[in-house]
Structures are given as structure tokens and as C-alpha cells.
Amino acid sequence: MTTQSTGILYLLPVSLGECDLTRVLPKYNFEIINSLSYFIAENAKDCRAFLKQCSYPEISRAELSLINQHSNKDELLSYLQPLLKGENIGLMSDAGCPGIADPGADVIKLAHQKGIKVVPLVGPSSIVLSIMASGFNGQNFAFVGYLPIEKIEKAKRIKELEQLCVKNKQAQFFIETPYRNGSVFEELLKTLQPTTQLLVATHITLDDESIEVKPISAWKKISPPNFSKKPTVFGIYF
Amino acid sequence: MTTQSTGILYLLPVSLGECDLTRVLPKYNFEIINSLSYFIAENAKDCRAFLKQCSYPEISRAELSLINQHSNKDELLSYLQPLLKGENIGLMSDAGCPGIADPGADVIKLAHQKGIKVVPLVGPSSIVLSIMASGFNGQNFAFVGYLPIEKIEKAKRIKELEQLCVKNKQAQFFIETPYRNGSVFEELLKTLQPTTQLLVATHITLDDESIEVKPISAWKKISPPNFSKKPTVFGIYF
Numbered sequence: 473m474t475t476q477s478t479g480i481l482y483l484l485p486v487s488l489g490e491c492d493l494t495r496v497l498p499k500y501n502f503e504i505i506n507s508l509s510y511f512i513a514e515n516a517k518d519c520r521a522f523l524k525q526c527s528y529p530e531i532s533r534a535e536l537s538l539i540n541q542h543s544n545k546d547e548l549l550s551y552l553q554p555l556l557k558g559e560n561i562g563l564m565s566d567a568g569c570p571g572i573a574d575p576g577a578d579v580i581k582l583a584h585q586k587g588i589k590v591v592p593l594v595g596p597s598s599i600v601l602s603i604m605a606s607g608f609n610g611q612n613f614a615f616v617g618y619l620p621i622e623k624i625e626k627a628k629r630i631k632e633l634e635q636l637c638v639k640n641k642q643a644q645f646f647i648e649t650p651y652r653n654g655s656v657f658e659e660l661l662k663t664l665q666p667t668t669q670l671l672v673a674t675h676i677t678l679d680d681e682s683i684e685v686k687p688i689s690a691w692k693k694i695s696p697p698n699f700s701k702k703p704t705v706f707g708i709y710f
Numbered sequence: 711m712t713t714q715s716t717g718i719l720y721l722l723p724v725s726l727g728e729c730d731l732t733r734v735l736p737k738y739n740f741e742i743i744n745s746l747s748y749f750i751a752e753n754a755k756d757c758r759a760f761l762k763q764c765s766y767p768e769i770s771r772a773e774l775s776l777i778n779q780h781s782n783k784d785e786l787l788s789y790l791q792p793l794l795k796g797e798n799i800g801l802m803s804d805a806g807c808p809g810i811a812d813p814g815a816d817v818i819k820l821a822h823q824k825g826i827k828v829v830p831l832v833g834p835s836s837i838v839l840s841i842m843a844s845g846f847n848g849q850n851f852a853f854v855g856y857l858p859i860e861k862i863e864k865a866k867r868i869k870e871l872e873q874l875c876v877k878n879k880q881a882q883f884f885i886e887t888p889y890r891n892g893s894v895f896e897e898l899l900k901t902l903q904p905t906t907q908l909l910v911a912t913h914i915t916l917d918d919e920s921i922e923v924k925p926i927s928a929w930k931k932i933s934p935p936n937f938s939k940k941p942t943v944f945g946i947y948f
Contacts, residue, residue: 483842483843492738494736494737494738495736495737495738495832496736496738496832497736497832498732498733498734498735498736499732499733499737500730500732500733500734569838569842570842571841571842571843571844571845571848572838572841572842572848573848573849574848576848577844577845577846577847577848578845579845580842580843580844580845581845581846581923582845583845584845584922584923584924589921590843590845590921591843591919591921592839592840592842592843592914592921594733594734594735594832594833594834594839594915595832596832597838600807600810600835600838601830601832602830603809603810604721604807604808604809604810604818604830605721605809605818605828605829605830606809606815606818607809607815607816607817607818607819607820607821607822607828608815608819609815610809610810610811610812610814610815611811611855611856612852612853612854612855613852613853614850614851614852614853614880615850615851615852616850616880617849617850618849642852642854676830677832681829683827683828683829683830684822685819685822686822
């Protein structure tokens with residue numbers, strides 16, 4: 473049980489690219505952000521730019537701790553110290569929601585182990601918005617992260633995910649490093665059944681947002697989407 | 711491809727219970743909601759109450775179409791007619807995000823088939839906020855809906871989900887009809903390994919929000935959570 477004297481670890485979503493923050497974050501988030509003195513983030517420059525956009529009062533006085541996928545447990549534990557002294561901390565992702573496809577999950581895990589209260593705030597997640605917009609099975613879906621890079625392994629994994637869709641009636645979503653979007657898309661067209669539905673969701677919540685769902689047979693008849701290194705979520709279902 | 715003359719199907723999240731909407735919805739959502747004349751929702755009374763809370767100008771003039779899990783394709787197609795005439799429509803869930811664990815997915819699917827632009831707006835989803843707050847594997851997770859009601863089937867499914875956690879390194883999330891939360895919780899304690907981590911997230915975003923993650927062995931040592939018919943998300947990981 474959380475004792476009253478420990479602080480709260482707030483999970484602070486950030487925008488998915490350059491946009492007016494009032495498009496993607498509730499007013500409450502700004503109130504919480506501006507009440508905090510301690511932040512855990514992936515990148516100091518991005519974190520300060522975000523705080524500035526939130527009209528954070530004195531950015532130079534914000535205490536930032538930086539994490540990445542190599543941060544070890546001792547380091548993360550030291551970042552949580554202010555919580556044990558009753559201070560609240562805001563955990564931010566690089567883009568989107570902390571704890572979803574980002575290294576924040578390790579911090580959250582430790583917080584639970586220490587009995588610290590974790591409060592997630594509402595915000596944009598390209599994965600979640602893609603799941604909503606897909607029209608696939610909202611009662612059963614999986615996000616499986618990245619596909620293997622190697623071509624044969626990638627094709628094998630795509631087949632496996634297609635089988636999971638059919639066998640478990642579970643829609644499958646995944647992402648790719650943006651410069652590889654084109655090659656993943658090609659592999660999907662080559663590997664999937666003509667009737668399998670493919671979602672391609674690009675630059676979600678940004679001005680050039682594009683969300684398209686079509687069977688593979690229809691995707692094959694048109695020019696491929698203009699990925700040009702834009703963050704993209706892929707999803708498949710039957 | 712979407713032609714310029716068709717409208718947009720906006721996916722409008724709603725709050726997860728009684729709360730100040732500025733806690734969970736961005737300002738942009740209110741702008742969109744107040745610009746719409748057509749809505750698709752599960753319940754007319756809830757929909758109108760929500761519009762009122764959004765300061766929607768003339769609620770009596772809002773055109774509502776109602777859906778449930780038995781709505782057939784022809785009915786849903788007729789609801790989409792205004793889109794084909796260039797009008798925008800807002801699709802709402804009962805609680806949370808349309809398309810996630812609600813009947814809205816069928817409407818969205820049809821919209822894609824008709825080449826209609828689908829735009830998901832940011833808002834609260836108890837499932838997504840639970841995934842964020844779990845600290846489990848944010849790179850690989852599944853939401854699998856409801857567990858079987860029958861006791862032996864339920865235990866079997868719980869075992870199966872625990873095995874998926876370990877085998878695929880995939881965190882598993884599920885929900886239950888609120889009055890069954892207590893019996894699912896009991897079955898989880900009975901069936902899962904002592905070291906398996908269990909998330910219990912209740913009344914997310916509401917004033918009595920509670921999010922706890924503990925190994926089964928620790929849950930067994932304390933009194934069960936006070937579910938009292940509160941909507942709850944469960945999650946497991948190792």
C-alpha cells in the first residue's frame with residue numbers, strides 16, 4: 473500500500489509531432505505538468521521544448537533525469553528518490569504515451585515495486601489511435617512491436633501474425649523504424665493473403681494524418697503510400 | 711481514395727464515469743463535437759448528457775443514430791448516409807474510446823469500405839491507461855476482452871494467458887462485467903503462479919482511481935480490492 477508521504481509518478485503523454493498541444497492533451501495535463509519540479513524523460517532538449525510549449529514557469533529549474541533502453545536498475549532507482557521524499561515526478565515519452573513502446577515501462581515497474589502511486593494521464597498514442605480507427609476487432613487485439621529486420625525472418629513473422637488473426641480472431645498491430653516502412657509494406661503485399669485487411673496509419677494527429685484500411689488485393693492496385701520516413705503503424709485482420 | 715465531397719467520421723471518446731471533461735478530453739474535441747450535427751451512439755440518454763456537458767449548442771437538433779452489438783449491416787449503412795452527402799458524423803462509445811471493446815468497430819469497418827475518412831480523437835481508454843500504468847511489456851501486449859464465464863473454462867483460459875505471457879513475452883489484459891470482478895480476482899489468485907504479476911486497475915481517471923501491480927503471492931497476503939461493481943481492467947505478466 474502507498475503511504476501518504478510518498479509522491480505520485482505521473483505518466484505524461486506528449487504530442488506525436490509538431491502540433492497545437494490543445495489538440496491532443498486535456499487541460500488537466502497542463503495543470504499537473506506545471507505543478508511538477510521533477511521529470512524523467514528520454515531526451516533533455518525535447519523535454520525542455522515540450523515544457524516550454526506547456527508554458528511551464530521556470531524551465532531552467534526543472535530537474536530532469538534521462539533514461540534510455542540501457543538504463544540500469546540502480547540508475548532508475550536513484551531517479552525515483554524524490555518520490556520517496558514526497559515529491560511528485562512526471563515521466564515522459566519521446567512521443568506518445570509513456571509505457572507504450574518506450575523505455576518508461578522499467579521506471580513504472582520499479583515504482584510499483586516500491587509501492588509508489590502511478591497515475592497515467594490521457595494523451596495521444598499512435599498505436600491506440602490506430603487500433604480505434606482500424607475497425608478491426610476491438611474486443612481482441614495485440615501490439616507486437618517491431619518485425620524482424622532480416623527478409624526471410626520478416627516474411628515468416630508476417631505469416632505467423634496473419635495466422636494469429638484467423639486462429640485467435642485477434643487483430644495484430646506493429647511498427648517499424650520509419651526509413652524501413654516502405655520495405656515492410658512491400659513485404660506485407662507479397663506475403664499476406666489477398667483478402668487480408670491491412671491498416672496503414674501515418675502521422676496520426678498531425679496535419680497530414682493518413683489512415684487507410686484496404687484488403688491486400690486493393691493495396692496492390694494503387695501506388696504505395698507516401699511514407700517518406702513518417703512514423704507509421706501497421707495493422708492486419710481478416 | 712476519399713473524394714473531397716464525403717464527410718469525415720470522427721471517433722469521439724467520452725469520459726469513463728462522472729468527471730470534469732477537461733480532465734480527460736483535449737480542447738480540440740469540444741470544437742469538433744460542437745461543429746457536428748450527426749452522432750452515432752449506443753445510448754440516446756447518455757449521448758445527450760455528454761453533449762450537454764460539452765456545452766453543445768442545441769441538443770434537441772442533434773441527429774442521433776443508435777447502435778448495439780446486434781445492429782445489422784443495412785442499418786449501419788443507413789446511418790452513414792449523411793457522410794456520403796458531405797456531412798461529418800461523430801461516433802461515440804458508451805464509455806472510453808470508440809472501436810476499443812465496443813460495437814463501434816463495425817461502423818468504422820463499413821466507413822473504410824465506403825472510402826470515408828476516419829479521424830480518431832484523443833481520449834480516455836481504461837484499457838490503454840492500464841497498459842501504460844502496468845509497467846509490463848509496452849513493446850508487446852494483448853487485450854483479449856472477456857474471460858469465459860464457466861469456472862473450469864475460466865481457469866483454463868487464465869492458465870493459457872499466463873503461458874502466452876511467458877512464451878511470447880506478451881503482457882495480457884482483460885476485463886469482466888463489473889459484478890463478476892470479485893470472482894475473476896479469486897480465480898486469478900487460485901490459478902496463477904505465485905511470481906506472476908497481476909495488475910488490478912479500477913475506476914481509472916475517476917476520483918477513486920486505484921491501480922495496483924503485485925505478484926500473486928503478495929495479493930494473497932492482503933484483503934481483496936474493493937471492487938463493488940466498479941469497472942476494472944486486469945492484466946498479467948511475469
